[in-house]
Every structure is written in structure tokens, then in C-alpha cells.
Amino acid sequence: MGEFLQYLVTGITIGSTFALVALGFCLVYNASGIINFAQGDFVMVGGMSAVFIMASGVPMGLALFLAVVVGGLAGVLLYKGGIQPATNAEPIQLIIITVGAALFLRGVAQVVWGTGYFSLPTFTGDEPIRFLGVVMVPQSFWVIGVTVAIVAALGLFFTRTRLGKAVLATSYNRDAATLMGIDTSMVLLLSFGLAGALGAVAGVIVAPITFAHYEMGIMFGLKGFVAAVLGGLGSFVGAVAGALILGITEAMMAGYISSDYKDAVAFVLILLILFFMPSGLFGRRGVERV
Amino acid sequence: MKKYNGLKVFPFIVSLLAASTSIQAAEESGEPIRIGAVLAVTGPASFLGDPALKTLQMAVERWNEEGGIEGRPVELTHYDSGGSASDARTYANRLLSRDQVDVIIGGSTTGTSMAILPQVERFQVPFIALGSGVGIIEPVRKWTFKVPHTDRMVAERVLRHMQANGAERIALMSATSGFGQSGRDEMRLKAEELGMDIVIEETFADDDSDVTAQLTRIRSQDDVDALMIFGAGRGPAIVARNADQIGLNLPIYQSHGAASEEFIRLAGDAAEEVYVASAAILVADQLADDDPQKDVLTEFERLYRERWDESASAFGGNAWDATMLLEEAVQEAGTQSDSLRDAIERISGLVATNGTFNMSPEDHNGISFDSLKILQVREQSFQLVE
Numbered sequence: 001m002g003e004f005l006q007y008l009v010t011g012i013t014i015g016s017t018f019a020l021v022a023l024g025f026c027l028v029y030n031a032s033g034i035i036n037f038a039q040g041d042f043v044m045v046g047g048m049s050a051v052f053i054m055a056s057g058v059p060m061g062l063a064l065f066l067a068v069v070v071g072g073l074a075g076v077l078l079y080k081g082g083i084q085p086a087t088n089a090e091p092i093q094l095i096i097i098t099v100g101a102a103l104f105l106r107g108v109a110q111v112v113w114g115t116g117y118f119s120l121p122t123f124t125g126d127e128p129i130r131f132l133g134v135v136m137v138p139q140s141f142w143v144i145g146v147t148v149a150i151v152a153a154l155g156l157f158f159t160r161t162r163l164g165k166a167v168l169a170t171s172y173n174r175d176a177a178t179l180m181g182i183d184t185s186m187v188l189l190l191s192f193g194l195a196g197a198l199g200a201v202a203g204v205i206v207a208p209i210t211f212a213h214y215e216m217g218i219m220f221g222l223k224g225f226v227a228a229v230l231g232g233l234g235s236f237v238g239a240v241a242g243a244l245i246l247g248i249t250e251a252m253m254a255g256y257i258s259s260d261y262k263d264a265v266a267f268v269l270i271l272l273i274l275f276f277m278p279s280g281l282f283g284r285r286g287v288e289r290v
Numbered sequence: 291m292k293k294y295n296g297l298k299v300f301p302f303i304v305s306l307l308a309a310s311t312s313i314q315a316a317e318e319s320g321e322p323i324r325i326g327a328v329l330a331v332t333g334p335a336s337f338l339g340d341p342a343l344k345t346l347q348m349a350v351e352r353w354n355e356e357g358g359i360e361g362r363p364v365e366l367t368h369y370d371s372g373g374s375a376s377d378a379r380t381y382a383n384r385l386l387s388r389d390q391v392d393v394i395i396g397g398s399t400t401g402t403s404m405a406i407l408p409q410v411e412r413f414q415v416p417f418i419a420l421g422s423g424v425g426i427i428e429p430v431r432k433w434t435f436k437v438p439h440t441d442r443m444v445a446e447r448v449l450r451h452m453q454a455n456g457a458e459r460i461a462l463m464s465a466t467s468g469f470g471q472s473g474r475d476e477m478r479l480k481a482e483e484l485g486m487d488i489v490i491e492e493t494f495a496d497d498d499s500d501v502t503a504q505l506t507r508i509r510s511q512d513d514v515d516a517l518m519i520f521g522a523g524r525g526p527a528i529v530a531r532n533a534d535q536i537g538l539n540l541p542i543y544q545s546h547g548a549a550s551e552e553f554i555r556l557a558g559d560a561a562e563e564v565y566v567a568s569a570a571i572l573v574a575d576q577l578a579d580d581d582p583q584k585d586v587l588t589e590f591e592r593l594y595r596e597r598w599d600e601s602a603s604a605f606g607g608n609a610w611d612a613t614m615l616l617e618e619a620v621q622e623a624g625t626q627s628d629s630l631r632d633a634i635e636r637i638s639g640l641v642a643t644n645g646t647f648n649m650s651p652e653d654h655n656g657i658s659f660d661s662l663k664i665l666q667v668r669e670q671s672f673q674l675v676e
Contacts, residue, residue, distance in 0.1 A: 006506045014499065116552065135502070255504075259504050
């Protein structure tokens, strides 16, 4: 029993980190209908910025905040420099632009920060918490707590604020939204900025656990994307559920069967889900608007 | 008929002589010595490739400042494999066919070294590999040499140390990379030879962010005396940290893949008391003054620090040793590929950072098992144990 709980806790911790990335995917997808493959690299930008801002002597709290701002700026820049100039492009072309942006961010990070691994101190100490034979590090609570808080905040933003509704309206039909007086360009800028900041938040809180590295975004981007598709692209609850399912299944796989096949789990899951539930667990059923 | 043969062979000999004199002329006129490098400067193995490239660049700069080797300038052509075996093969081909290099140094990992190896054997150009897998030099291949200690030596060194400290039943946690897999095979082999038991085996991927599940399995196994971690890069630090967090009460051993200051920096307090098998470079200052390696090591460390403003690692040391082997061989035999190869194979008594190299036709690694040290992390620095 103790083992099972340990695997579960491990899975939830890993899953929460995937969830933060998956949420970023959803955010951009909801606003623009494209998949932003630079989302994982926003995580990297956040984590690496935090490490280097702190190393320059800035106190931790401020450094983490600035790192999130840097992530947001990266998102804004991606929109201004890559997406906006290609306004009339098809989604597939925009997606390819984001792939290019991902490679660009990675290249810049490699030149600016080098190829080493960097560790960030944990927020509230290293002493593990033991309970019912289960061990959990305090940082895990931060990961899980921040994920929950962000899901709640995003939920409120999209259902209770005019701006959030404007983002949703833009995602449903950009032309109609423009006619309704919504500044769609502004909305898109906002959602890319938010996605960048969200990615950076993920980077900042996982860096003490996984270490920051200029290529850390690849794994996070991949797993976060799988989680988002698993939950049904665009659904925030779905993204979190997908991420937790992925994290827990991986941990159970490593614990009970074999750690060799742990990474295959993500891909088997996505095949199964897409085969039996093509729109994901919580996705809107594919309704064609006529 | 015989007369005809003689007549036919004669011009051939003449042309051979002409060719060899033209090579000599080229060498005397300062034709550059071309070193090709394929290193994993980016990607998951960048902690291997990055210091190796810096070391090669530093060596080439130094040679050229001093007027080259035997008066010939040295040129370095480098390609980044990113740790990918297929890229390494492509770049090796490019170095051999287009850039016409005299020697290749590289293959940061076992996998990339194995990918370069068939190419150099085909083009017949000497290759000094920086990967650690024993498969690179076993069976011996004519053109391939290798600098770092093999994982077989590491396995034996670690297991003997465990045995001497009363540990007979071992848990093994290895990376799924080529490095980890080869290490796992060697651990199995040597454990059997020494009559020890590997009672539980687990694996982890290089980019895993949490291995608590695997360690929980090891913890629930009752009769384990010690844990060996075979991995490189960030992974070993994650394993050490998770082991500390779940309170795994076992002596922990790490392979040479964790033999760098970076391991301590990343693992922090969790690195305390961990044993690491390593070349002597990490504890150069702790070697006895009469240790023949001491001068080479302190010299390399000083140069590297002056040039790059960071501390030297064993991975840079591997590349430094490759340049020492090359320099000695070129001084003796020039760069004509056959004679250069033979000269590398004849090197003996060359004291370098990894140990004393005694190459032979049977041994293209040339360093002995006892030049590998067991270190322990105490108060955030490596201490020489034996």
C-alpha cells in the first residue's frame, strides 16, 4: 500500500508539471486555433531566466517574478515577430512558425546561457515530508498548488471577465469578433503573452526539481502537448486531467512493470484516446459550423 | 612473363617514391595538420562535448602560438553531432571525404564513437575516440583508439570497492542511454566474475525529472547492500537527490559519468558521501607529490582555467589526452596515415590526465585499471579514497 501511494504521489507531482505546460497549449489554442510548439521553450525561458537573474544578485521572489515577465515578453515577441506579420496565413503555416520560434529560442538560450544544467533553490526548504510511508518534497506542493490556482484563475478569466469572453469570441470566429468591436489583434497579443508567462511560471517552479537546461523545453513541450490532446485540446480541466493521467500512468508503469517502457506510455495513451475518443476526454465534439 | 611483370611494377615503384617525396615536401613546406572533431557540443551529452571542444580549441591555439607541431600549423575542423549517432556518422564522412583530415578526435559518447568507427576504418584514417564503452576497442580495430577508461574498468573498480567494504548484494540503476546500457552489461559481467549478486535492476531516462518510483522499488527490496548508478549528465544528480529524499539508506556509487563538479552542484547535500569512480583529474591536488600524473593534471587544469575561466573536468581531460597522443605520434611519424597510426599504436609510457598510456596492437586503450580512482564527496568536494 505504501508503495502504491508513493507511486501515486510521484505521478501527481510529475503530472502537475505537465499540466502547467498543457494549460499554455490550451490558452493559445483557444485564442488563435493554432498549436504553439514553442510552449515548452517558454518553460525553459522561465527556468533559465530565474537562474540567471538570481545569480546576478536579485532576491529570489523578485527574480522569480522577473523570470515570469521575461517569459511573457517572449510570448509577446513571438506574436509580434512571427504570428502577426503572417496574419493571413493558414493555421498550419502559423504552427510551423511556432516550431521555428522554438528552435530560435533554444538557439538563443544556448548562446546566451550555455549548455550546462543549472539548479534553482527550492522555495521553502528541502526537508521532505513523510506521511503514511509516503515521501513528498515541499516543492511538489508548490507545483500542485500553483497548478490548481492557475486553473481556477483561468476559469474565472474566461467566464467572468469581458476580456476573457473576448478571447473566447475571437477563437470562435475572428471576423465576427472584429465586427462586434473586439480588438482581435490585441486579444491574440494578450493570449500569447499569457501563454509565455504561464510557461515561465512552470519553468520557475519546476527548475528546483528538474534543473534548468537550454533544452528542457523539448520534453516538457512533448508531454504537455500529449496531455493537452489527451484532455481534449482547448479544455482547461481536460488539460489538467490529461496531465495527471499521464504522470500517474508513467509512475505506475515505472513502479509496477518496468522503468524501461515508462516513456512509451505517453504515446500509447495518445493512440488509444485518439482511436476511441477522437476529441479527447473533455474536448468539444467535433461540430462543423456551417 | 616474369620480365613483363618486372617492367610493369617498375613505374609503379617510381610513382610511389615520387608520391612519398611529394608528401615529405608538403610536410616540410608547412602544410597544416588537419584535425577533425565530431563532438556532442549541444544536446543531452553537451556536458561531454562542450569541455572537449574547448580543450581542443585551447590545444590548437597553443600549438599554433608555439609555431605548430614540427613547424606545421594545426587546423581544427569541428562539427557538432548533438549527441546523435546518425549525425556523427554523416559528419565523420564529411571530415574524411571533403575536409581530408589527418585524424579524427571525437565521438563524445559511446554511441557516436561507434557510429564514427566504421567510417574511419573504411577511409583508413586514425581515430581517437572519447567515448567510454568497451565495445569501441574490443575487438581491436586497426584505426580506432580510445582515451577514457572503459566502463568495464569502472564496473570492476566499483564492485571491488563494494566487496572490500562488505557489500555483496547490489542494486543497479542505469540510464537507458547507450552509456547506461553498456554500463549495465559490464556490471552484470563483472559482478558474476567477482561472485556478487545484482539483486534488482532499474533504469531511468536521461531527461527524467523524478525517479522516486524506481527508488521506491529498490527500497522495498530487503537485502540490498549498495546502490550503483550508471548514468551521465543530469540523471545521476536527480537519482541521488530522490534517493536522499525518500531516505534510501544505502551506500551510493556513481560511475565516471557523474565525475564532475556539476554533479555536486546539482545534487547539493544529496551528493554527500556518494562514491564516484573517476580519473584522477578531480583530485589532482590530493595526489602525492611524486605521482607522475600530478604535473600533467595541474598543468592542464591551470591552462584550462586561464583560457575558459571555469574548472576543468575529466571530459576535457579526455580530449587533452587525445591531443597529447596525437602530438607525440605526429612528432615521431608525421601525418601520413599509416605511419601516424603505427606511431599511436607504439606510444608507451606517455603520462596523461587519465593515466599512463601504453598502447599496443592488442590494446588500443592503453591505460590500466588502477589509474581509475574511487572518490567520495565530503563537504561538497571530491576526496580521494583510493
